[in-house]
Amino acid sequence: MYDDRSMELDRTVFFMDVLISVVVFLLSFQIRNFLHPNADINLSTHLFLLPLLLVLVVSFLSYFGAYDLPKYTSNTKYAWSVFRGVSLAIGILLTLLFFFNVQYISRIVILTFAGVEFLSLVVLRIFVRRYFLISLASGANSLKVLIIGTGERAKDLIQVLEHQADWGIKIVGYLDPDPTRVGQFIHGAEVIGSLDNIDDCLRKHVIDEVIIAIPRSMLEDAEPIVLACEEEGIKLRFMADVFNVHVAKVSLTMMGQIPLLTLEPVAQDSLQLLFKRVFDFSVTLLAMPVVLPILAVAGIAIKIDSPGPMFFVQQRVGLKKRYFPMFKLRSMYVDAEEKLKEIEHLNEADGPIFKMKNDPRITRVGHFIRKTSIDELPQLFNVLRGDMSLVGPRPMSIRDVDLFDKGIQRRRFSVKPGLTCIWQISGRSDLPFHKWLELDLEYIENWSLWLDFKILLKTPVAVLKTKGAA
Template identity: 45%
Template sequence: MSTTPRVYSGGHTAVRPASGRPAPGFSMSERKAAARLFSSSVVAWLDLALLTFSLAVTAVACYPTSIDRSNLGTFLGLRISLRNLGLLVACLMAWRLVLWASGVYRAVSFRHLASRIFLASLLCTPVASLALMARSTGGGIVRPTALFYILTITSLYACRGIATLFAGYIHSYTRQVRTALIIGSGSLAQKLVQGLPGHPEWDYRLLGYVDSEPQPFADDHMPMTYLGGMDTLHDLLMSQPVDEVFIALPLKSQYEEIQRAIDLCEAAGVQSQYLSNIFTTSVTKNLHRDEDRIVLRMVHHDSRRFLKRAFDFTASLLGILLISPILLAVAIAIKLSSKGPVIFKQTRYGLNKRPFSMYKFRSMVVDAEKLQAQLEHLNETSGPVFKIKSDPRVTRIGAFIRKTSIDELPQLFNVLRGEMSLVGPRPLPTRDVNRFSELSLMRRFSVKPGMTGLWQVSGRSNLDFDGWIALDLRYIDTWTLMLDLRILALTVPAVVKGRGAS
């Protein structure tokens, strides 16, 4: 399929069909998404449920019973005998083995999958026939066997068809955007660029490539932006919102460059990948791999992150509903006490250094940010951050809501929108981040910022900048759901005691 680059804001490039219309059939990403879905445990359990349903329908339709099947309530009220339950358990175990041995969950193409389902249905049918003969009180077996086979193969094909439609028309539009940087420009990098549009999970936007010895991209349809040599990687990770770095350098001749790139990514907390197919073979039949790449993640990446997001969403929504009278009262007090908007919006850096608008109740005069330049000499905190205890810009109402941290409550809306979490490193203003000089400080942006964190419950503003950063990194490295709950529990007494504010 012919492809041309499409440039988005910020110079990001993504590959799309050249015609601008959906390509016939399914794209590579859609086929890969369907293949991942076919091999998932959810589909495996669904297969067993479909086989069980086929067996139940066959038993009810083909064998006489004294139960009135027209009476749904009586039928559903039947007790399952231990004998029938034992037969069902035996069938499930046999079917699971047959499905696995038939290769249904290891199919490499739709055509291969169709033949595997045909074979699996054929082999599952004798198991059902034996179970039906073991429980029947008479009647033939040919009709029940044929009916079970038809129901099974039809339902399994239908299941895969629905999964394919889901992957093709829903999953492909829900892929999250991810900004990537490529190290290298040779044949490995070119092959990598061609494969990225087909990724089943991420919709990659490419910043460009870094290479000390750049080579022209052979594919005219995929031009890449040259960002500089390897010595520019440090500055790019400091200044650009990079989600992932792909390392596509030859291992033999560029080992030191690869190690250097991995070290820089680790220091910045940026996920990196390098190609795993560094050796070639013509005999090997199977290779366990993940898209031919080894992924180096710098943060915890498992199902707990979904639980964290679900908790953030639920807790922030309930919190907004419960404290809405307080929010309204504070908004009225701010409006009546001083001129200016009720909500103060400030650009801060979030996950992977992406800017977003953070909400707070306005606690200072309207032109507070402009006046800050005149107060820089009063800064009482070491490092790039700015903080003074008796800030002349704070209003009378502002002093109270800052002391009680009420000014932070509108950030519940940031949590609800997914820009922040309830617990995490505090989001920093662009003024502070622009003064960072060490790449290791960027690692605090490898997780979502939070309304509260370790340093708020471990001394809050009494900590110096180095201690603050150390606690942020400690939180990232040792994160657990229980740690989040512990920090939330400790935040309440810390706020009540008024041990500073962020």
């Protein structure tokens, strides 16, 4: 949805849906009175349903794709989307009326509304789609763009614009810093001048937008273009990929009068992150009645098996490389950290992590709680504290992080560490470090709430198999 016209059409259809729904509801009430003139029903007792009905209808229409742009759908798909949206909304409403035993609401009004609403919303979308297709064919609403630059970045931009411009696009022409290129044709459009001609071009042509697509080495030449667009009242866009890096999200923030361009290598939706945090906290609290007795029994076994505390607390590297105390049940002797230096040459793992099949530092109880992952349960307290999430890359020790030999390995610190991740359901500690890292990066780049849910469902099976437990 590159063009603002798409957003305007979306809003228009939305407001038309609301208006049509209100009119249809009132009409349904009148139809009910016409069919049963002697029935005693009151309009005011029905109007309180209208806000709830509007919320349900619009929400489900959006969910089922009834607001998709006409370019990407068909009349049949629109009808199916509207049918599902209206049917589910009415179904929920009737269920609520039945559950709360509301008798003074006429079911005939509700069912009449459903039928007329479906037909009205489908007809609206047929007309909207027809208008869109006629407009697209005629080019009347096509986006008229002047591009500054003729290099590879400009050519890449054209290809993207042709795909993303929903209402069609017309390249008015190009301006290039090199006057010798004037008169050349690129993708069917002419280089109509150099940067010195910007004022004349904006005056003589119908232009919706100017897009700057010149190398960063020439950005100092862009100021006259900015001033010219400001004078003419023409929208100016600027290709922000000036550093040749792949970023997941680009945003512009105003800090007072200073615009700050933000390049984020990992795109994370703040609303989804909030839901993730609420989900983590709620699930962890619900699990506590089961977890606490297990911890109590394991703690007693640890104390009987070897002297020392029940818990092992170690500083780990978390979100944005901030340290936090990670809790585990103690599975090693109390002098394990000092003995690591003596046996580090026996490391069987590649990369910065340490792994040894018959590690002499592990106690008898330690072998069992590691194999069953019971030693990890205290990290649920880290989840409650907000240091960790249920799903995320494993938090690494300061020692291991100091041994990282590639910068990209530190991308794992762009998200909260977790109790489980893709590595946990793919072999756990049997995996070589490079594969472990690869799976962590795969999780970060493809993160979604649904992915977290799938990982959580598969984790108990992986734990019960005890394969790859360190």
